[in-house]
Amino acid sequence: MIFTTLYRTSFYLMLTLATLTMSVDVTDNNFSILFPIAVAISGFIAVMTVDRNPSLGLPRPAANGLALVSIGLVLFEYLIDPDSLLRVLAHFLVYLQLIKMFLPKTPEDDWFLVLLGLTQVLVGVFISQSDRVGLLMFSWAFLTLWVLTLFSLHRDSLRYRSIASPVFSASLLPEHRDSARSNSNAEPVLTATTGSASEEAYPGLLDLPFVLSGIRVTALTLALGGVIFLAMPRRGTAARMSRGSDPVAGHLTGFDEEVQLGQLGEILENDSVVMSIELFNQDQQRIKPKDELLWRGVTLSRYEEGRWFREEKGYSTLPPSLDRPRTIQQSIKLEATDSPVLFGLRPIIDIKGGSRHGPEFNSNDGTFMRDSLRPGGFDYVVISDADSTAPQPGEERLRSHQRESLLAVPPDLLAPLRKIALPLIENIPSDDREAQARALDDYLRISGKFSYTLRMNVVDRKIDPVLDFLINRQEGHCEYYASALALLLRSVDIPARLVNGFKGGDWNDLAQVLNVRQKHAHSWVEAYLESPAPSPPNWLTLDPTPANERRESVNRVGGFSSNFRQFTDFVRYIWVFFVVGYNADRQQRLIYEPIRQLVTEARNGFAMMGQSIRPLITNLLHFKNVGQFISVRGFFVSFTALFSS
Structure with missing residues (x-):
């Protein structure tokens, strides 16, 4: 169970960071900072309950009822403050996330939670571009790469178990979840090694090859992301502006009328x-x-x-x-x-x-x-x-x-x-x-x-x-x-x-x-x-x-x-x-101008090389009579022509 605990702990920590990224710079709502705390506590409870024993998860009718309640909360928030639509929708994402965490999860459910976390990060970056949001976003990105690596192993282990145990495969289907919850004496889940419920699916997981592979994937991902970031066209503006209202524009006391x-x-x-x-x-x-x-x-x-x-x-x-x-x-x-x-x-x-x-x-x-x-x-x-x-x-x-x-x-x-x-x-x-x-x-x-x-x-x-x-x-x-x-x-x-x-x-x-x-x-x-x-x-x-x-x-x-x-x-x-602050002017200065200068210098260099080689080739191929062709120079030209053909 060590691998499963590691995977789920990392997964919920990733969701907590996503919610924190969305909430950290919201200054007009004192309750927003409570959402990351709620996600962290819920993740701990889920690891100790539903992720170990699916029968302890929320019944499907209860989950549907909570989803309807969350919709009511969202509408109530919007009616109180119609100008805060973005913040209200962000809260709805958290409500869905909390409900989903207490349900038995398939790989598809995990993908859904990852997408919810990604959406929260995008909302957080949309709301604010402060350094705190940036640091949290990068931390979330690194942790997400780690979680996706574990997710791949987790999915493979589930596939192996489904082959080894048809009972387990059937229990993953939605129509069998409720019966699994009602049966407290459900059969143990088989692992990917020997079929025992007590043995670890991936013993010795954190060995050197696995760590090096993770570092390599992370480095390649960051390098590719960096290239895309540097090359993507930018707006030539001095203002760092958001679309729509900015709920985190703080009041600067002492500078009013x-x-x-x-x-x-x-x-x-x-x-x-x-x-x-x-x-x-x-x-x-x-x-x-x-x-x-x-x-x-x-x-x-x-x-x-x-x-x-x-x-x-x-x-x-x-x-x-x-x-x-x-x-x-x-x-x-x-x-x-x-x-x-x-x-x-x-x-x-x-x-x-x-x-x-x-x-x-x-x-x-x-x-x-x-x-x-x-x-x-x-x-x-x-x-x-x-x-x-x-x-x-x-x-x-x-x-x-x-x-x-x-x-x-x-x-x-x-x-x-x-x-x-x-x-x-x-x-x-x-x-x-x-x-x-x-x-x-x-x-x-x-x-x-x-x-x-x-x-x-x-x-x-x-x-x-x-x-x-x-x-x-x-x-x-x-x-x-x-x-x-x-x-x-x-x-x-x-x-x-x-x-x-x-x-x-x-x-x-x-x-x-x-x-x-x-x-x-x-x-x-x-x-x-x-x-x-x-x-x-x-x-x-x-x-x-x-x-x-x-x-x-x-x-x-x-x-x-x-x-x-x-x-x-x-x-x-x-x-x-x-x-x-990486705008069009900085992009021109750091990326495009050096590339143009390099291309221009290369073109000029090749032109100079052509001008230098052209007289040499002309002299090499110019024969005044047949006697000059029967020489070392003639042999070299003939051999080169035959070799090229």
Whole structure:
């Protein structure tokens, strides 16, 4: 029975992996992750019961009744949420699989279960193209090859038993299953060796020839699959999009039209990857960031009662980029989110991705958005000036109403804010706005009065949360620091806006790529400094959050060792950049162009050989008279002609 147990255990593990592939990235249904657990438990029970004694299986009427109940569950799910048809159909596959597992199984039933598992994997890949799904898919593929190998042996053993025991052959037929269940004293199943029920069908199965054969089949299958994958024509698109709705497009907190103060803290303890970035200099050489870079996202300008709001939008296109001596190119693969916000290093001089028109540019605040919010990940390329203090091309100067908006402070906050800010800048000349802004930034960042924490303790709920942070708590995360600085700047007539984005990322030395996670979400401030027209607007970037304390807090999120993180991120890089990101452009560069170049070089080489050989052949065959033919050269030509004929 060792072989049968090995086969069935491997078989149910394969089905569990298939269900896990389908369920792992479904975030809008908390019950989906229970399906792989149910399949694993059911597989264990089936191995211990029906697979050892078919009489313990489900009666056929009970199985039919459960199938009808599963159809009712599917209809009920669909009526509750008509937009989740794909997820509902995926659940139906699991219901059928669970019912089938508790029935006595023939090879045809096993094939049916394999097809159910394959369908679940296809649904999982359709739902999400994340690295977790990719890793599970490859694990399922390897395990399936092993299971199919065992299945071939299992089927052959059943055929041999059917010849050796007509009783056993008849018991496999559907009309005899129910009678087999009712007969608890059924005759034992004969094995393929001596006919004894207690002896093993394949003793010494895992010997060296069997293992080598399995490795050879696996290698050939993967090689053939790799060739098909590389050669199959691809779409020339920068977007990794799914068909239909994308149920796993996660919500990116802090990048909406309205943001509640403290809301960003929800994702600061989340280790999920938001985007993966390859960095290149102006010479297309890979570079590793020396400092924590600010990945600018959205700006928020209006503040009311603990809430920040986005205001005026003015979408246009970037002006033609001028040659810059030093640039940073960012090849960004953004994960599936429900936010249209695109991230990059300011100032951005060029951005490409999505449709032929490219992303939309807001000339009022220098932000970038996707031109259409389609499901799936999004790939784009950003080119930024290496000088982070340079102005953003295409951004407009502040108009009067915009200036008023960026100076607005709630009336009940103005006096207490000025009471804090004025002593800090009293010794600074009134016309030196940059020095005043930096003094207020230093007060929050390095004065030692404030500390960084993700705890959301409120001391006085009767006052504004920013004022409570400045006066009472004096501890909080980046959103509180940035909000406090923005309002302090406004209280002394310096226009300021809040910026939400990301800071830093996890650098992977193996892949040479930067993985930015939700825990790297960050808020900072941009202060407007007056400059004479028609010069571009001068925005000063200020980050009042204590850098070291924040870095320590970020490093505590996740819990994986650095070596294991390097490995998992490298696997993710291979999946995202070379599997999911294998589009028409990459295919042309890696496959078709080298083949064309090889064919061209071979053609040129043969042409050169022909040009070199042609004079030799001409001289060899040219005889001025009969006397020259009667010679060594003539003998060689005659012999060659006779041999060729």
